[in-house]
Amino acid sequence: MTKPTPDPRHTLTLRDVSEASGVSEMTVSRVLRNRGDVSAPTRERVLEAARALGYVPNKIAGALASQRVNLVGVVIPSLSNMVFPEVMTGISETLDGTGLQPVVGVTNYLPDREESVIYEMLSWRPSGMIIAGLEHSTAARTMLARAGIPIVEIMDIDGDPINHAVGISHRRAGRQMAEEIIAAGYRKIAFLGTQMPNDFRAKKRLEGFEEALSRAGLTLVDREYYSGGSALLKGREMTAAVLNRTPDVDFLYYSNDMIGAGGLLYCLAQGIDVPGRVGLAGFNGVELLDGLPRKLATMDACRLEIGRKAARLIADAPPASQVEELFPTLQPGDTIRH
Amino acid sequence: MTKPTPDPRHTLTLRDVSEASGVSEMTVSRVLRNRGDVSAPTRERVLEAARALGYVPNKIAGALASQRVNLVGVVIPSLSNMVFPEVMTGISETLDGTGLQPVVGVTNYLPDREESVIYEMLSWRPSGMIIAGLEHSTAARTMLARAGIPIVEIMDIDGDPINHAVGISHRRAGRQMAEEIIAAGYRKIAFLGTQMPNDFRAKKRLEGFEEALSRAGLTLVDREYYSGGSALLKGREMTAAVLNRTPDVDFLYYSNDMIGAGGLLYCLAQGIDVPGRVGLAGFNGVELLDGLPRKLATMDACRLEIGRKAARLIADAPPASQVEELFPTLQPGDTIRH
DNA sequence: CTGGTGGCTGTTAGCGGTAACACTAACAGG
DNA sequence: CCTGTTAGTGTTACCGCTAACAGCCACCAG
Numbered sequence: 001m002t003k004p005t006p007d008p009r010h011t012l013t014l015r016d017v018s019e020a021s022g023v024s025e026m027t028v029s030r031v032l033r034n035r036g037d038v039s040a041p042t043r044e045r046v047l048e049a050a051r052a053l054g055y056v057p058n059k060i061a062g063a064l065a066s067q068r069v070n071l072v073g074v075v076i077p078s079l080s081n082m083v084f085p086e087v088m089t090g091i092s093e094t095l096d097g098t099g100l101q102p103v104v105g106v107t108n109y110l111p112d113r114e115e116s117v118i119y120e121m122l123s124w125r126p127s128g129m130i131i132a133g134l135e136h137s138t139a140a141r142t143m144l145a146r147a148g149i150p151i152v153e154i155m156d157i158d159g160d161p162i163n164h165a166v167g168i169s170h171r172r173a174g175r176q177m178a179e180e181i182i183a184a185g186y187r188k189i190a191f192l193g194t195q196m197p198n199d200f201r202a203k204k205r206l207e208g209f210e211e212a213l214s215r216a217g218l219t220l221v222d223r224e225y226y227s228g229g230s231a232l233l234k235g236r237e238m239t240a241a242v243l244n245r246t247p248d249v250d251f252l253y254y255s256n257d258m259i260g261a262g263g264l265l266y267c268l269a270q271g272i273d274v275p276g277r278v279g280l281a282g283f284n285g286v287e288l289l290d291g292l293p294r295k296l297a298t299m300d301a302c303r304l305e306i307g308r309k310a311a312r313l314i315a316d317a318p319p320a321s322q323v324e325e326l327f328p329t330l331q332p333g334d335t336i337r338h
Numbered sequence: 339m340t341k342p343t344p345d346p347r348h349t350l351t352l353r354d355v356s357e358a359s360g361v362s363e364m365t366v367s368r369v370l371r372n373r374g375d376v377s378a379p380t381r382e383r384v385l386e387a388a389r390a391l392g393y394v395p396n397k398i399a400g401a402l403a404s405q406r407v408n409l410v411g412v413v414i415p416s417l418s419n420m421v422f423p424e425v426m427t428g429i430s431e432t433l434d435g436t437g438l439q440p441v442v443g444v445t446n447y448l449p450d451r452e453e454s455v456i457y458e459m460l461s462w463r464p465s466g467m468i469i470a471g472l473e474h475s476t477a478a479r480t481m482l483a484r485a486g487i488p489i490v491e492i493m494d495i496d497g498d499p500i501n502h503a504v505g506i507s508h509r510r511a512g513r514q515m516a517e518e519i520i521a522a523g524y525r526k527i528a529f530l531g532t533q534m535p536n537d538f539r540a541k542k543r544l545e546g547f548e549e550a551l552s553r554a555g556l557t558l559v560d561r562e563y564y565s566g567g568s569a570l571l572k573g574r575e576m577t578a579a580v581l582n583r584t585p586d587v588d589f590l591y592y593s594n595d596m597i598g599a600g601g602l603l604y605c606l607a608q609g610i611d612v613p614g615r616v617g618l619a620g621f622n623g624v625e626l627l628d629g630l631p632r633k634l635a636t637m638d639a640c641r642l643e644i645g646r647k648a649a650r651l652i653a654d655a656p657p658a659s660q661v662e663e664l665f666p667t668l669q670p671g672d673t674i675r676h
Numbered sequence: 677c678t679g680g681t682g683g684c685t686g687t688t689a690g691c692g693g694t695a696a697c698a699c700t701a702a703c704a705g706g
Numbered sequence: 707c708c709t710g711t712t713a714g715t716g717t718t719a720c721c722g723c724t725a726a727c728a729g730c731c732a733c734c735a736g
Contacts, residue, residue: 011486013721013722013723014722014723015722023685023686024685024686024687025686025722025723025724026685026686026687026723026724027684027685027686029723029724030684030685030724033724035724036684036685037682037683037684037685038683038684038685039683039684039685042684042685054480054481054484056457056460056461056481056485057461057722057723058402058461058463058721058722058723059461059462059463059723060398060401060402060407060462060463060721060722060723061402061691061721061722061723061724062722062723062724063398063691063723064396064398064399064402064691064692064693064721064722064723064724065690065691065722065723065724065725066691066723066724066725067691067724067725068724069398079417079423079426080420080423080424080427082418085417085418086418088417088444089418092444101458103441104442106426106430119394120439122394123394123395123396123397124397124398125396125397125398142392143392143394146392147394148349230625230626230628230629231629232626232628232629232630233628233629234629235629236629261629262629265603265629265630265631269631287568288568288570290568290570290571291568291569291570291571291572291573291574291599291600291603292570292603293603293607351691351692351693352692352693353692361715361716362715362716362717363692363693363694363716364693364694364715364716364717365714365715365716367693367694368694368714368715371694373694374714374715375712375713375714375715376713376714376715377713377714377715380714380715395692395693396691396692396693397693398691398692398693399691399692399693399694399721400692400693400694401693401721402691402692402693402694402721402722402723403692403693403694403695403720403721404693404694404695404721405694405695405721406694
C-alpha cells in the first residue's frame with residue numbers, strides 16, 4: 001500500500017456524477033442540495049451515482065458561487081481550561097440544525113495571535129464570528145466591524161462591544177463574591193490567581209473584588225500569582241506559600257476553580273479547618289468540583305448559556321446590536337462559613 | 339449602532355485594491371502572497387492600499403483557483419476530557435510555520451456523527467486529515483481513502499490503518515499494567531470504567547488487561563461501568579460501590595485518570611490504606627494528577643508526541659504509508675505498593 | 677385548437693482569485 | 707544594431723459550483 005488510493009482518474013466533480021447519471025450538472029447540484037424540484041426517479045439515479053462514485057461535493061466552489069459559507073468562526077483563548085469546551089457545547093448545540101457549523105481558533109491569550117486568527121477566519125468569509133472577550137487590537141476590531149457579518153463577543157460585558165455581546169459582568173461577579181465573604185465575617189482576605197496579563201476577565205473580577213473590599217474598609221492582606229503548569233498543583237503550592245507568609249489570613253479568593261480545588265485539597269490534607277479557620281472560594285463552577293471531598297464556593301459563569309445565546313444571535317442575525325447580560329449565581333458550597 | 343458597518347459599497351475584492359493602487363489584480367495578488375518579483379515601490383503602494391482599505395483576501399476564491407487549501411482536518415471524539423487538547427497542542431505546534439492550519443471537528447463518540455464530520459471536512463478539500471482511532475464506518479473509510487490526501491489515524495495502532503497511523507498499542511498498555519499489578523502481589527482486581535460502547539481504545543486496554551490476568555490464572559473480581567456526569571464524582575461513587583460489593587478487592591483499575599482520581603480521593607477520605615489495603619491505577623497521565631495529595635499510578639498516552647508526529651506526517655506527506663508506534667511509560671506513582 | 681400553467685431540466689454567466697504564459701522596457705554582449 | 711536576458715507587470719483561461727433565467731413538455735381550461 002502506498003498513497004491512499006491515487007485516485008483512478010482525477011478528483012471527482014459534479015461533471016462526473018452528471019455523466020454517470022445522464023443529467024446535467026445543474027440537476028445533480030439540485031439533488032445534492034435538496035433544492036428545487038427534481039423528479040423522484042431522476043433524484044434516485046443521481047443519488048445512486050453519487051454514492052457509487054463516492055462523490056464529495058467541493059464546498060470551496062459551492063461557497064464561491066453561492067456567496068454563502070455555512071461557517072461560524074469561534075475565537076477563544078484556550079481549550080485546556082475546561083471553560084471553553086462548555087461554551088463550545090452550547091454553541092454546537094444551538095447551531096445544529098441551522099446548517100451552520102462552528103470552526104474554532106485558539107489564541108493562547110496572545111493578542112497578536114488573536115489578530116491573525118481573526119484575519120485567517122475572516123478570509124474564509126464566515127457567516128458570523130463569536131469571540132471571547134471585549135479587548136482586541138484596533139486592527140482586529142476594524143476587520144471585524146468591516147466584515148459585514150454578525151459579531152458576538154462573549155463571556156464579558158464590561159466594555160464596548162463591536163456588535164453583539166453575551167456574557168456576565170466580571171466586575172460585578174468579583175464584587176458580589178467579596179460582599180458575600182465580608183458578610184460571612186472574614187476580614188484577612190488574600191487573592192491567588194493567574195499572572196496572565198491578558199486574562200482581562202480575571203483582572204476585572206479582581207478589580208470588582210477589591211472595590212467591594214475597600215468599600216468595606218478592607219484591603220487584600222496578601223496576593224500570589226502563577227502562570228503555567230498544572231493548575232491543581234499550583235493551587236496547592238500557592239496556598240502553602242500564602243498560609244506560610246501570612247499566617248493570620250482567614251480567606252483565600254482564587255481566580256479560578258482549578259487552583260481553588262488545589263488549595264482546598266491542600267488545606268484538607270493539612271488538617272486546616274475549612275471554612276472555620278480559613279474560607280475558600282473560586283470562580284467558574286466547573287463540573288470537576290462535584291467530585292471533591294468538600295464543595296468549593298464558586299460562581300458559575302453561565303458558560304453553556306453564553307454559548308447558546310451567542311449562537312442564536314449568529315443564526316438569527318437581528319439587525320440591531322444586542323447586549324445580553326447573564327447573571328451568575330453564587331454557589332456557597334462548604335468552604336464559606338454559613 | 340445597528341449592523342456592523344453596513345459596508346460603504348460592497349465587500350472588497352482584489353479589484354478594489356488594484357484600482358486603489360493603480361496596478362493589475364495579478365500584481366496585487368503577488369504582493370499579498372509574497373510570490374514572484376514585484377518592485378519595492380509597487381509592493382509598498384499595494385500594501386498601503388490594502389491596509390488602508392482593510393482588505394482581507396478571499397481564501398475561498400484563492401483556494402478554488404490554486405487548488406490548494408492550507409487546512410488540516412482533525413477529527414476527535416471530545417474536547418472535554420483533557421486528552422485531546424494536548425494532542426491538539428502537539429498538532430498546532432508542529433503545523434505552525436508550515437502554512438497549514440488545523441480545523442477540529444468533534445464526534446462525541448458517535449459513529450454517525452463521525453461520518454458526517456468527515457464528509458463535511460473533506461468537502462473543504464483539506465491538505466490532510468488526522469482522525470482519532472482506527473474504527474470508522476465503511477463509508478467513512480472509503481471517503482478518506484478516496485480523498486487523495488494524507489490521512490493519519492491517531493492514538494491507536496491495534497488495527498488496520500487507512501493510510502498512516504501514529505499511536506500506542508492500547509492492548510499492550512492494558513497488558514503491561516496488569517503485569518505490573520500482578521507482580522506487585524495484588525490478586526483481587528476490579529475494573530472501573532466507561533460504558534461508552536464506542537470508546538474502542540478503552541475497550542482494547544481492558545482486553546489486554548484481562549488477557550494478562552488470565553495468563554496469570556486470574557479474572558476480574560468485579561467490574562463497574564458509568565457514563566456521563568462528572569468523572570471525578572463518578573470515580574468516587576463507583577469506588578464506593580465496588581468496595582461495598584466486593585469488600586476483599588485489593589486493586590482498582592480505572593479506565594481513565596479522572597475517575598481514578600475520584601477513587602483515590604474517596605479512598606483517602608475513607609482512611610483506606612493506599613496502596614496497602616487497595617492499590618489503584620488509571621490511564622493517561624493527565625497533568626491534573628500532579629496536584630493530588632498522592633500520585634495515582636498511570637500510563638502516559640504520549641499525547642503530545644502523537645500530535646506532533648501526526649502533524650509531521652501531514653506536512654511531509656511521505657509517499658508510503660507509515661505506522662509509528664509509541665511506547666507509553668508506566669508511572670507507578672504512590673498507589674501501587676512498591 | 678390555443679394559450680396558459682406547472683413541473684422538470686438545461687444553459688449561461690459569473691463568484692474572486694491564481695497558474696501560466698505573454699508582453700515590455702532596460703540593459704549587456706557580440 | 708541586433709539579439710538575448712531579466713525583472714516587472716498584464717492577459718487569459720480557468721478552478722467547480724450555483725443563481726438566474728430560459729426552455730420544454732404535459733396537461734388543462736376556455
